[in-house]
Amino acid sequence: MRDEENIYLALITILAPLSIAAIGGATGIYAPLQYETVVLRNWVTPREFIDLFAVARLSPGPGSMLAPVIAWKVAGVSGAIVATIALYLPSSILCYFAAGVWNRHRGKPWHKAIEAGLTPVAAGLIFAGILALLQMEQSGWLSWITVALVAALLFWKPKLHPLSLIGCGGLVFFVLHWFGF
Amino acid sequence: MDSAQPPVSLAALWSLFFRIGLFSFGGQVTSWIHREVVLMRGWMSHEEFLSGLALAQILPGVNSTNAAVFVGQRLRGVPGATVCIVGMLTGPLAAIIVAWIFYTKLVDLPGFSSIIEGVAAVALGLLARMGMTAGRSAATGILPALTMAATFVAVGILKWPMLAVVAVIAPISVAACYWQGKRDA
Numbered sequence: 245m246r247d248e249e250n251i252y253l254a255l256i257t258i259l260a261p262l263s264i265a266a267i268g269g270a271t272g273i274y275a276p277l278q279y280e281t282v283v284l285r286n287w288v289t290p291r292e293f294i295d296l297f298a299v300a301r302l303s304p305g306p307g308s309m310l311a312p313v314i315a316w317k318v319a320g321v322s323g324a325i326v327a328t329i330a331l332y333l334p335s336s337i338l339c340y341f342a343a344g345v346w347n348r349h350r351g352k353p354w355h356k357a358i359e360a361g362l363t364p365v366a367a368g369l370i371f372a373g374i375l376a377l378l379q380m381e382q383s384g385w386l387s388w389i390t391v392a393l394v395a396a397l398l399f400w401k402p403k404l405h406p407l408s409l410i411g412c413g414g415l416v417f418f419v420l421h422w423f424g425f
Numbered sequence: 426m427d428s429a430q431p432p433v434s435l436a437a438l439w440s441l442f443f444r445i446g447l448f449s450f451g452g453q454v455t456s457w458i459h460r461e462v463v464l465m466r467g468w469m470s471h472e473e474f475l476s477g478l479a480l481a482q483i484l485p486g487v488n489s490t491n492a493a494v495f496v497g498q499r500l501r502g503v504p505g506a507t508v509c510i511v512g513m514l515t516g517p518l519a520a521i522i523v524a525w526i527f528y529t530k531l532v533d534l535p536g537f538s539s540i541i542e543g544v545a546a547v548a549l550g551l552l553a554r555m556g557m558t559a560g561r562s563a564a565t566g567i568l569p570a571l572t573m574a575a576t577f578v579a580v581g582i583l584k585w586p587m588l589a590v591v592a593v594i595a596p597i598s599v600a601a602c603y604w605q606g607k608r609d610a
Binding site for chain 2: 261262263264265266267268269270271272273275276279294295296297298299300301302303304305306308309310312313316317324325328332335336338339340342343344346347350353354356357358359360361362363364365366367368369370371372373374375376377378381382386387390391392393394395397398399406407409410412413414415416417418420421422
């Protein structure tokens, strides 16, 4: 049995630090979120986590919305609301105050330094997120080939619509599994 | 600023950002916000929005929700920012929970899990493509490449706490860029 108060506290202590540290957007939270909720706490299975990633991609809103669903699974509606606040409030407060300062100092040299200095940190976090998701892929070589194929295809034809690609992916996997691959 | 214009109403902010949030499928959300706020409504100048967008992108958090906070802050201060961010997240939160309930009902149907696997694999491919772009724009020299590698190893492989890693690496990286900029100037 889990103590209810502990669950809310755990959600806040997991998500609030990620909110402040997720430079580079939602992808940055996948690696630590996977570690906390799949490896350390067993709140969701690896398969549920990767499927949640897929469901989040099919739903409106940012990809980080998968965290409130994990919270909903372990602590119901109130858990989902607590998780949403923990995940978006700290970064929003930071953004609120930064917006005022940022506008007053437009074009200063430290502006450029912040942008240039944070870009590689964001890229590192994005790679960590991709690795965490790849490690949870369930269908082995077929998924790996698809990931590489989609990335290459977008390199070649960047204007392809993401949702149509996703639709094709679902269909192709369905047909392949139907024929026993 | 022309003070003759009446302030944008909180109801107008709510209805706009609720709609954007609910229909924000598959990225491109910030360009949608730009179209609605700058081009269609003229609530903000193009330059002001772009400056805010640059901030939204480098700050932690999601670009689109940060942009919503920025727009709300500029137009109506704390209540404006609150209305924008809450409006933008309410629809998606309800939608993804409904989607997850559907998922749990359908997951045992034959073939359904294959579709979800396909969706996940393509979505990961999209992320990988984004990672390639991020990596290329970051790897402009030895120092940023090292920063990128150190962040990746610490968070992705060693599983160190992300906030601590960012709190150490980010200031060092920014300071290094600042000094480099001064030296080159």
